[in-house]
Amino acid sequence: MQLFPCPFCGPRDETEFHYGGDAGNARPDGVDVPVGRWADYLYLRTNPKGTAREIWVHMNCGEFFVMERDTVTHTVLSSTALGGENAA
Amino acid sequence: MTASRLATGGSAIDRSRPIRFSFDGATVHGFAGDTIASALLAGDVAVVGRSFKYHRPRGIWGAGVEEPNALVDIGGSVPATPNTRATTEAARDGLVAKSVNATPTALADRNAFRDRFSRFIPAAFYYKTFMWPDWHMFEPRIRAMAGLGKVDTDWTSQGTADQINHHCDVLVVGAGPAGLAAARLASGAGLSVTLVDDQQRPGGSLGHRAGEIDGKPVADWIEETVAELAAAGHLVLSSTTAFGIYDHNLVGLNQRHRDGRPDTLWRVRPRQIVLATGAIERPLPFANNDLPGIMSADAALAYLRRHAVLVGRRIVIATNNDSAYEVAEALATAGAEVTLVDLRRDDTPAGPANVRLIAGRSLAAAQGRLRVQAVTLDDGTRLDADCVLVSGGWSPTIHLFGQARGKLAWSEARAAFLPGDPVDGIAVAGAAAGAVTLSEVFAGAGKAVASRGQTTTAVPRSTGPEATGGILAAWPMPGSRGRVWIDYQNDVTVKDVELAARENFVSVEHLKRYTTLGMATDQGKTSNLPGLALMAGITGRPVPEVGTTTYRPPFTPVPLESFAGARAGELMAPVRRLPLESVHRASGAVFQEYGGWLRPAHYGGNADAQRSIADEARRARRSVALFDGSTLGKIEVIGPKAAEFVDFIYYNTMSTLKPGRCRYGFMLSENGVVFDDGVLVRLDEHRFVVSCSSSHVAAVHARLEEWRQDRFGRGAVYIHNATAEMATLTVSGPNARKLLETLDLGLSLDDADLPHMAVSHGSHAGDEVRIARVSFTGDRSYEISIRADRAEPLWARLRHAGQAFDAVVIGLEALMILRAEKGFIVIGKDTDGTTLPQDLGVEGPRAKRQGEFVGRRSLFTEEASRGDRMQLVGLTVPQGEAPLPTGAHGVRRSDGRLRSQGFVTSSYQSPALGRPVALGLIERGAARHGETIDIQHLGKVSKATIAAPCAFDPAGNRLHA
Numbered sequence A: 001m002q003l004f005p006c007p008f009c010g011p012r013d014e015t016e017f018h019y020g021g022d023a024g025n026a027r028p029d030g031v032d033v034p035v036g037r038w039a040d041y042l043y044l045r046t047n048p049k050g051t052a053r054e055i056w057v058h059m060n061c062g063e064f065f066v067m068e069r070d071t072v073t074h075t076v077l078s079s080t081a082l083g084g085e086n087a088a
Numbered sequence B: 001m002t003a004s005r006l007a008t009g010g011s012a013i014d015r016s017r018p019i020r021f022s023f024d025g026a027t028v029h030g031f032a033g034d035t036i037a038s039a040l041l042a043g044d045v046a047v048v049g050r051s052f053k054y055h056r057p058r059g060i061w062g063a064g065v066e067e068p069n070a071l072v073d074i075g076g077s078v079p080a081t082p083n084t085r086a087t088t089e090a091a092r093d094g095l096v097a098k099s100v101n102a103t104p105t106a107l108a109d110r111n112a113f114r115d116r117f118s119r120f121i122p123a124a125f126y127y128k129t130f131m132w133p134d135w136h137m138f139e140p141r142i143r144a145m146a147g148l149g150k151v152d153t154d155w156t157s158q159g160t161a162d163q164i165n166h167h168c169d170v171l172v173v174g175a176g177p178a179g180l181a182a183a184r185l186a187s188g189a190g191l192s193v194t195l196v197d198d199q200q201r202p203g204g205s206l207g208h209r210a211g212e213i214d215g216k217p218v219a220d221w222i223e224e225t226v227a228e229l230a231a232a233g234h235l236v237l238s239s240t241t242a243f244g245i246y247d248h249n250l251v252g253l254n255q256r257h258r259d260g261r262p263d264t265l266w267r268v269r270p271r272q273i274v275l276a277t278g279a280i281e282r283p284l285p286f287a288n289n290d291l292p293g294i295m296s297a298d299a300a301l302a303y304l305r306r307h308a309v310l311v312g313r314r315i316v317i318a319t320n321n322d323s324a325y326e327v328a329e330a331l332a333t334a335g336a337e338v339t340l341v342d343l344r345r346d347d348t349p350a351g352p353a354n355v356r357l358i359a360g361r362s363l364a365a366a367q368g369r370l371r372v373q374a375v376t377l378d379d380g381t382r383l384d385a386d387c388v389l390v391s392g393g394w395s396p397t398i399h400l401f402g403q404a405r406g407k408l409a410w411s412e413a414r415a416a417f418l419p420g421d422p423v424d425g426i427a428v429a430g431a432a433a434g435a436v437t438l439s440e441v442f443a444g445a446g447k448a449v450a451s452r453g454q455t456t457t458a459v460p461r462s463t464g465p466e467a468t469g470g471i472l473a474a475w476p477m478p479g480s481r482g483r484v485w486i487d488y489q490n491d492v493t494v495k496d497v498e499l500a501a502r503e504n505f506v507s508v509e510h511l512k513r514y515t516t517l518g519m520a521t522d523q524g525k526t527s528n529l530p531g532l533a534l535m536a537g538i539t540g541r542p543v544p545e546v547g548t549t550t551y552r553p554p555f556t557p558v559p560l561e562s563f564a565g566a567r568a569g570e571l572m573a574p575v576r577r578l579p580l581e582s583v584h585r586a587s588g589a590v591f592q593e594y595g596g597w598l599r600p601a602h603y604g605g606n607a608d609a610q611r612s613i614a615d616e617a618r619r620a621r622r623s624v625a626l627f628d629g630s631t632l633g634k635i636e637v638i639g640p641k642a643a644e645f646v647d648f649i650y651y652n653t654m655s656t657l658k659p660g661r662c663r664y665g666f667m668l669s670e671n672g673v674v675f676d677d678g679v680l681v682r683l684d685e686h687r688f689v690v691s692c693s694s695s696h697v698a699a700v701h702a703r704l705e706e707w708r709q710d711r712f713g714r715g716a717v718y719i720h721n722a723t724a725e726m727a728t729l730t731v732s733g734p735n736a737r738k739l740l741e742t743l744d745l746g747l748s749l750d751d752a753d754l755p756h757m758a759v760s761h762g763s764h765a766g767d768e769v770r771i772a773r774v775s776f777t778g779d780r781s782y783e784i785s786i787r788a789d790r791a792e793p794l795w796a797r798l799r800h801a802g803q804a805f806d807a808v809v810i811g812l813e814a815l816m817i818l819r820a821e822k823g824f825i826v827i828g829k830d831t832d833g834t835t836l837p838q839d840l841g842v843e844g845p846r847a848k849r850q851g852e853f854v855g856r857r858s859l860f861t862e863e864a865s866r867g868d869r870m871q872l873v874g875l876t877v878p879q880g881e882a883p884l885p886t887g888a889h890g891v892r893r894s895d896g897r898l899r900s901q902g903f904v905t906s907s908y909q910s911p912a913l914g915r916p917v918a919l920g921l922i923e924r925g926a927a928r929h930g931e932t933i934d935i936q937h938l939g940k941v942s943k944a945t946i947a948a949p950c951a952f953d954p955a956g957n958r959l960h961a
């Protein structure tokens, strides 16, 4: 059982979290986005061995955040709250 | 008699408390403090089980968790458990033990003949043989013949297994000399300590090996140390196995109780783990080394000193290391005639005076049928023996360290893998770290806790004679004569490993799967290292290059009920409950689970449910129906960007909605598929309420939060899930308004003030009520939302007022009929994971909307534009026919083959129409209204005609009636 640090609640059991996808998978807006680019956004995942930046949500408090962790050693490197940084 | 109980001695047993239990139907006598194994040995029971594959007779090998042979199914006065180790299970009055894999008994097993055919059943025999025509033809017979214990199918839990989350500074695993010392030193550093040990009493090897600590006999030192830990408030758990280290150093403990309670599961998060798990003695390779009466030398010493059991009269002890010398001397002193065969010619310790020492010789073979009678040495000498003890060296118990991804380091001097580079937060001490003398053990214990603080306790001193660790490796050799067993539990011999090597299964992980070496309940505690050392010998590689298999939890089996804990039965997946559940029950409601909610399916009890449902649906159309719709999602979206937010979330434009009005719409996933539908209410400029499907509330809420936090920012939009705060009571039907008018709810019900798809506020008994005119029935409807804890009086008033109108209370089943008559869909029932909004006939926003919304780009792909997409339709059947089966396929012939062209998603008998109604998803369905197609279900074909989804009041006049 891994311990994930929720930026709001502190370290909690991994069962309280859901995975939300790759961080940095920015959404391309508009109907003119090339279909290949849109398919990449929907389906193409990096699945890195080693350091990964991922979106997670702490179900208990409802907050989404970016977590950096090592997919091999399961070491958590950082966790940062979303600030609506992609807001227009 | 050869094995027997001595008249005196035995530190673990209480001779004043005799006990009786049964083994394979025979009575066994023992004392409190005996294990099943020690009592069987005291009664000279040699054959205690049959081997997995060949049904070879097997006896007790060890005295603890390392036992590969003596597995028993237990029951009687204790909860029924299969495959327990006789060596760790306490003997108890009234216990019933049965040997595994033996019929009827271990001694007279009727499958014993299989051993004579053993050369026809080598490793991987099943893989190679039962391929054709189908493995499943052979499986039942093979399963019946092979395997271990039997699960008692009448078993019921004795209660809920406790699960305890626990935190401490230091968790010490193992209460032998290293663990006790580490715990004491940690306590002296002011740390909170938890000390766990899998034996019934603490002490580990000190329970039977000689020693003196701080000038005291070891027994006194153990007692003093445990008392000191208890007095300082530390937790000391016996009969508790640390079975696994999981991510981030979570340790799982399995605590066994002696009062019939289910085992307790502990989840411990320590800052520091000290593994003082000791070492396990290995067998020696010689032909027929699996005969009953051949045991671990250290186990024989444990039985002697703990249980006063002398395992034989004429004992041969074979060894390659110093540890057997103490055993030889003790057994000879206890009255046995002992011959010690040490394969080392030089550098052996001095032989004890009462023991015959043969140096420079090893065992070639053992003789005997149901128990050992003699051994032959490598020079041909034959020695009679009623018991053969072996010590092939010591394998540190590094399973937990391995689970924690600790790397192992090969030690030639110890002929064993030792813990290698340290792992964060884990220290290994004592024999598990390769220590031999008590002085080494205590020094290691000091180091294990030193990093956590300065201790005020002195490191214990060994003041007695010290053990020595001399050893000459004695691995199984390729080309050995006879049948040399490596893995007792899984019947793996030297020849099986050679076969695996010949067929190129040389990697240890392949070796394990191919031969089953190191599998099952035992996980290779005694066999792993000899097996891989043999593979090293065969392939000409050094042992560390061959490596070990991955260590995985659990170290010993853990009952599934421990992992389940309270999460069984109703608590497996708890249902959500209505605030008015008890009121509905009093009204005769029959409850069912719908999407996680427990809701009234219908009223009128269980008898004739179909009639009750039809009756409710019929009466709802006639006058007025009352319905508890509290499960409907009520998620508030608030803030300066709320309008922009709902525009982005919904397929439909929502920002143009006027305050006080409602609009129906879809939410899509980013792949364009309809995720949810429902009504959005705009309360004021910056405040909306999302009414999502009952079963989707949590998922919709999570999506809204994700988009809010990722795209809009915390300051611009706020989301609040008010679903559980408010009850929603629905009044629907031609007389709905008349009924409501008899209640003074403090608002105008005039259609000019509260038209269809509008919302208004009133009050009831001092509480605000929100009334929305939205309809899932097609009739004039009012959804009244009120504080959940004040809903009951309002419901009672509605029911009372309803009497004048012949109102009917309806359950979800009747509502499903009413909505299907209208062609209203249920997402996930009338849609699937491919349904786009245009498939449901809602084309407008796709064609016209300019702004961005979730899923937009996916509506313009090649797939989304296909002409043969499945589209929502109604389906009618010829007059007099029964409703179509839900899930039945629309079929047509193409190129001589039957092909599906969609399926029935909802189907009911409509009381209002007096005929069946159905909805379906059919290829190009929207353009095929009027066409009759074949519907196939379970081989039967019937006819249905494609129609518009709405079958009842298509003009929608009843909404305003």
Ligand SMILES: [Zn+2]
Pocket: A006, A007, A008, A009, A010, A058, A060, A061, A062, A063
């Ligand atoms: Zn949190």
